[in-house]
Each structure stands twice: as structure tokens, then as C-alpha cells.
Amino acid sequence: MDLIKQPWPWYIVGPLIGLTMVALLLNGKRFGVSRNLKTICTIAGAGSLSDYFKGDWKKQAWNLVFILGSMIGGYIAFNYMSDDPYVMVSEKTEAWLSSVGIESAGTAYQPDEIFSWHGFASNGGWVLLIIGGLLVGFGTRYAQGCTSGHAISGLSNFQLPSLIAVIGFFAGGLIITWLVLPWMFTWLFSA
Amino acid sequence: MKFISYLLIGIVFGIVLTKGEVISWFRIIEMFRFESFHMYGVIGSAVLVGACFVFLAKNFQWKGPDNEPLRPMLYDKGWIRYLAGGTIFGLGWAMTGACPGPLFINASAGFTVFYVAIAAALLGTLIYGMVKKYLPE
DSSP, rough: HHHSSSSOOOHHHHHHHHHHHHHHTTTOOOTTTTHHHHHHHHTTTTGGGGGGGGGGGGGGGGHHHHHHHHHHHHHHHHHOOOOOOOOOOOOHHHHHHTTTTTTTTTTOOSSHHSSSSSHHHHHHHHHHIIIIHHHHHHHHHHTOOOIIIIIIIIITTOHHHHHHHOOOHHHHIIIIIIIHHHHHHHHHHOO | OHHHHHHHHHHHHHHHHHHTTTTTTHHHOOOOOOSSHHHHHHHHHHHHHHHHHHHHHHTTTTTOOOOOOOOOOOOOOHHHHHHHHHHHHHHHHHHHHHOOHHHHHHHTTOHHHHHHHHHHHHHHHHHHHGGGGGOOO
16 A cells, blocks of 8 residues: 555556557557647537537547546546655755745745646746647647657657657757746746 | 447556556656656557557558448558647656656546646647648648
8 A cells, every 4th residue: 555655656657557558459540638728629610610629539539538537537646646746856946936925946846836726826937838838739630749749659659650759759848948947937937 | 339338448447557656756756867767668558459459450451340441540641640739748758757648547546636637638628729721631
């Protein structure tokens, strides 16, 4: 029971993510979470705005069921399979975050300062979540895949386009982490 | 009811991502700062398991339920959309600390501000669909 309640190590988590792709393939389906964003737009009637959203979304209904399942899984894991969950981030990361004003590193699962409703409203959390969300939705559809489609499925299948996409994921992530966040947090929290 | 199997696979996936802390912004920032092996181990071992399966399926010509080859999607050639789209997604990944799956998982785990991020991601997809014809592929 103790092992279940502790954070799980990478060598358990990674192979199980790989097996998720395998389990879906054995059911005749392809692992690709960002496709759901398009499907939801289609269901909401976006076909009247762009032909991109036209077509039969019912073939993707299984994927919506999959993401609904993962939401249930997240709820169970966070609320019933963890005592007081917090992320033991590396000391170096914790020290850096603390130096730019994110003091919750090492004591929380997500940064309270920005990803609570208080942080969302007063500490610029809304900038990260709204602009970041927009970029995730736009970028994954432009690249035709996210971490599941490109990094896991595409690299497993030796797809050059996926390697190019993953290089892009890192280019974008490094720009934000090294250039934007230090400036933004210092401005937000040191005043 | 095949939907039950997708629901169950999804539940396991959600538990694994949450227990593995893959949905935490802290782990994503740590990865982009190259200060821990955790996320590289997760992604690397996931790809290793996936690649072994794809190799075996190809070698032994395993077939899926509709008699199709068991292979992930083959992407069209090209690089602009993959590099540009990938970079745009990467910016959002570091800002929210979440790729599309974790956006949904965070929201239901209890970080309800992520419902706003999901709405923003849907808007981003909508904008993509509307400007798609003007973008280089």
C-alpha cells in the first residue's frame, strides 16, 4: 500500500505510458490526445466556421471516452491514492523557483502562487493558463500531434516528422523556461 | 461494449500520469531546466516500450482487430508545420506545464483553474481551423 501511495518512479510510469499506446493499437485505435480538441470543436458546431471541423466525429468518440477515463483516473489517483501529494522537485529547480518567487516548490503538487484561483486572478496565473492553453490548442493541431502522437507514438515508429516536432516542443519549452519565466516571475513577485 | 475498454485504458493512463507527476508544472520546468532525469526517463522508457512493440508487430506482421497492420500513424513528409506547430505547442507546454492530456487530468484531479486552460486550448484549436488555409504546411 505504501508503494501505491508514494510517487511512482519513471521506470514504472514510462513503460505504462508505452503500454497505453499498445493497448489502444490492439483495439485498432491510435494514441493521440490532442485530436480530442478538434473533435470537441466539431461537436460544438465549429464546422460552420471552417471545413477543418467538418466530418464524422463519431469515429473519434472512443477517444473522448479515453480522455474521460483519464480524468476519472486523475481524480482517483490524486484523491485516494496519495497522502498529501507534493512533488519532490530537484533541489536545483526548487532553489531557482524560490529565487524567482515560487516558494511552493517542494511542498505542493502544483505551484499555488499561480495555479490556484487566487494565483490565477492576482499573480498572472491567467496569463500562463490562457495564453499557454491557446498555444497548446493551436500548436498541437498545426503540428498534427502532441506528446502522445509525436513523442510517444511517432518516435516509437521512427517518424522523422515526429522527431522534428519534438525538437520544436523543446525549442518552445526552452524559450519560455529560460527567457520568459525568469523575467515574468521576477516582475510579478519581487515588486 | 468496446467503450468500456477505452474507459478503463483511460483510467489507468490518468492514474499513471498523476502518480508519475507528469502532470505537474514543477516536473515540466525541471525537465526544461535539465535538472532531473525523471521526465527523460518517463518519455525515454515509454518510447522504448513502444518501439519494441512496433518492431515486433512489424517483424511478425501482427494484425489489429480489422486486420490492419499494428502501427502508429504515418505522418506526411515535410517539416515546416511540425517545427512551427511543435514550437508553438512547446511554448504552451512550459507555460501551463501540461500537454493536452494533463490539461484534462489536472482539472479533474482538483486544480480547477485548468478548466480555463482547456477552454483556451479549444479556442486555440478553433483559431487554427480558421487560419489553417493561410499557414505553410
